[in-house]
Amino acid sequence: MSLAEEVRIGKDVNRQIVRQHKVATSSAATKRLRELAKPLLAHVEREGINYTFTVLASPEINAFSHLGGYVYVNQGLLNFAKNDAEVQFVIAHEIAHVELGHCRRGLTYTVRAGELTGGRGAELVQQAYHLISLGYSEDQEFDADEWAFRRMLKIGRTRDEALALPRHFVQHFADKTERRQSAEKNCPDAVIADEIEKHLRSHPPATERVRRLEKLLTVPNGETTK
Numbered sequence: 363m364s365l366a367e368e369v370r371i372g373k374d375v376n377r378q379i380v381r382q383h384k385v386a387t388s389s390a391a392t393k394r395l396r397e398l399a400k401p402l403l404a405h406v407e408r409e410g411i412n413y414t415f416t417v418l419a420s421p422e423i424n425a426f427s428h429l430g431g432y433v434y435v436n437q438g439l440l441n442f443a444k445n446d447a448e449v450q451f452v453i454a455h456e457i458a459h460v461e462l463g464h465c466r467r468g469l470t471y472t473v474r475a476g477e478l479t480g481g482r483g484a485e486l487v488q489q490a491y492h493l494i495s496l497g498y499s500e501d502q503e504f505d506a507d508e509w510a511f512r513r514m515l516k517i518g519r520t521r522d523e524a525l526a527l528p529r530h531f532v533q534h535f536a537d538k539t540e541r542r543q544s545a546e547k548n549c550p551d552a553v554i555a556d557e558i559e560k561h562l563r564s565h566p567p568a569t570e571r572v573r574r575l576e577k578l579l580t581v582p583n584g585e586t587t588k
């Protein structure tokens with residue numbers, strides 16, 4: 363898939379997302395994302411991608427990105443994050459999915475098939491839109507975490523700051539599990555909605571994400587060509 367194609371499809375997918383999801387009205391929140399993204403964008407390698415940041419009004423703890431450099435962070439995640447460093451990790455992780463080409467992979471085959479049959483455009487946009495809901499593989503998630511972690515250090519964040527969000531997920535998840543277990547004891551049929559579980563369904567377990575990142579700390583000369 364060429365860069366021009368990626369940018370074109372990304373633009374259409376974005377149009378569909380902002381049509382189907384409520385965009386937060388707070389310009390301060392969007393401004394915060396842009397400010398926090400700025401130092402990270404100094405370290406991106408793909409040329410011709412113009413990153414765009416949007417805050418969605420959803421209370422769900424979630425964020426995602428797609429073709430062409432569109433990054434979305436839910437208001438729910440901004441409420442959850444304790445500080446700028448945590449939000450910055452989210453942004454870095456989502457930029458990583460674009461930088462590392464994760465959002466292109468599923469589509470490359472579709473584009474080729476489209477070329478053969480001459481059918482492109484709307485269907486491809488639908489496919490890209492659908493792929494967002496499917497999420498990425500565990501390996502891709504770990505790679506995005508690692509990319510984010512290393513860039514956080516590069517822009518001057520401490521290791522604790524760079525690990526704060528994944529650790530916060532672990533803590534939050536443990537609290538929820540404990541609360542659910544005690545609720546289930548009292549009321550075995552209770553179905554407890556858990557927004558973070560929903561988010562993590564497409565992600566590897568939070569504890570494993572932290573474990574892997576902490577392991578990176580012991581790697582000498584922690585630089586990578588990735």
Ligand SMILES: [Zn+2]
Pocket residue numbers: 455459498503506
């Ligand atoms: Zn991810």
